[in-house]
Amino acid sequence: MKYLPKMQQLHVFRQVVRSRSIRGAARVMGQSQPAVSRTLRELEQTLSAQLFLRGNEGITLTEAGEAFSRRAEWILEELQRAAEEVEQINHFSQGKLSIGFSSLIALTVFPSVADSFKTRLPQASLHIKEGQLATLLPLLQQGELDLAIGTINPAKVPEDVIVEPLFSAPFCVIARSGHPLAQATSLTDLRRAKWLLPEANVGYYQQLQDELNEFYGQMHEEPIRTDSVICGLNMVLHTDYLTIVARAMSTPLFLQDRLTVLPINTLPSAQYCVIWSQKSDLTATARQFLLALRQQCQNYPW
Template sequence: MKYLPKISHLQAFRQVARSGSIRAAARELEQSQPALSRTLRELEQTLGTQLLLRSKEGITLTEAGIAFSQRAEWVLEELRRAADEVDQINHFTHGTLTIGFSSLIALTVFPSVADGFKQALPQVRLTVKEGQLSSLLPGVRNGEIDLAIGSIDPMRPPQGVMIEPLFTAPFCIVARKGHPLAQAGDLMALRHAKWLLPESTYGYYQQLQNELTQFYHQIAITPLRTDSVITGLSMVLEADYLTIVARAMSHPLTLDDKLVVLPIQTLPAAQYCVVWSRKSALTTNARQFLVRLRETCRHYPW
């Protein structure tokens, strides 16, 4: 390849891939369709391959287009991050930071960490994305998310990211206070209960699946499955379901007088880690946040 693509080529291609059509992409980029089509042809000529298949229904990416799209997203995001850091140096601004995590972090350490971070760096634009680590990893890999926190199966660590263990969280079974099985001390006594179980098969969810497979097969009523904490709490409190949560989440949202932890000690614990892109150096803001996160997790009563 004699020449590298221009930034304008990458931006145009990214928008077309996101929009699914040249017309919609041209509208977003405030360009004419012929001008955008010329840019795409120049990009394909530069790379010496076809990236897009055009039809009346829109565009689809070729195999080469899919591979190039992933790299182009990362390159553009890295350029944005680099420009942000230069702007911070030149104009004494404080830039941005995007963090992703699950509900366990939201209900435990995040308020303290975020408050301390914002007190130290009040001008940073801090953005939070809540979700399971499996849904956050694409954003970490392409640079849209600076740091993500979640549980990781040590037998299946994610690829393309740096991993730093933060804490181990033991798990427990919760029910509403007054549930007829609230004093059960053995899993097999819960075979006929109504269960709400994780939908995801990532991180500690996979550990639960692996270690409790025999019990899961003996549950009489097919479990309801969801990763939603709100749905889970509602079903536990209002419909007598049982569910499995991190012990640190057994007293969330001032529900101490409504929830009870069953006296069962045979559940696994999960390793929670912070991850970031292996391709990208942490920004100053991300490093500052990570220092506070480590310290808070170290002293939190998991």
């Protein structure tokens, strides 16, 4: 390849991918459709590859387009991050930080971490996305997140990320106060119970599936499955459904008097980690947040 793509071509390409149409991209960018089409043709000529398939219902990416889209997204996000870091140095700004984490972090250490971080960097811009790693990892790999916090299977760690263990969180079974099975001491006693179980394809949800697969197969009634913590808590509070959560989740939102932890001690624990991309160094702002995160996780009674 004799020439590299131009920055404007990357911006137009990204917007077309996001809009799923040339017309939509042109409208968002304030350009004419012919101008957007011309930029795409020039980009394809530069790369000597077809990036889009054009049809009556818009455009779809080719295999080459999919690969280029992932790289282009990361390049633009990384360039934005570099510009912001230079601005911080030149104007004594304190930076922007985007992080993602699961509900366990949101309901336990995050308030203290955020308070400590903002005490050190009161002018820093902090943006939060809540979700499981199945959702957060692609955003991290694309450069849209600086840090992600959650659980990950050690055997399935993507090659392009750095993983730092933070803490281990044991699981427990919870029920509403007064549940008829509240004194059960083994999973065997709960085979005929009504269950709502967490569902996701990475992290501790998958770990539970792997380790409790035999018990799941013994359940008398097919469980409800969800990745929503609010849905799960509400079902447990207002019905006889049971669910499995990290023990630190058993007393959130001032629900201690309405929830009970069953005396079952045979459930596994989950290793929570903080994850960031290998492709770029952490900014000074991200390092400050990571320092506060380590301190609070070390002191929290998991």
